[in-house]
Amino acid sequence: xxxxxGIILIVQGIGSLVITKAFNGQEWFLMRWATPYSPWAHIxxxxxxxxxxxxxxxxxxxxxx
Numbered sequence: 001x002x003x004x005x006g007i008i009l010i011v012q013g014i015g016s017l018v019i020t021k022a023f024n025g026q027e028w029f030l031m032r033w034a035t036p037y038s039p040w041a042h043i044x045x046x047x048x049x050x051x052x053x054x055x056x057x058x059x060x061x062x063x064x065x
Contacts, residue, residue: 002056009049017042 016031017039027035034041 002052002059006049006051006053006056009052010046011049013042013044013046013049017046 012028012031016028016034020027020035020038020042025035031042031045034045
């Protein structure tokens with residue numbers, strides 16, 4: 001489950017940053033709160049997503065068969 005949440009956060013953070021820069025300030029609905037803090041808030045959301053995705057994958061690998 002952590003991997004799924006992490007991937008969603010990565011897509012939201014990076015995708016919203018790209019869309020904001022490419023389409024002259026239009027923002028994704030879920031990331032509108034981050035507009036005043038752009039681009040650092042988008043990068044931080046993506047970093048948290050990367051952490052969650054990698055932690056979930058590492059936890060899955062550690063389970064004994």
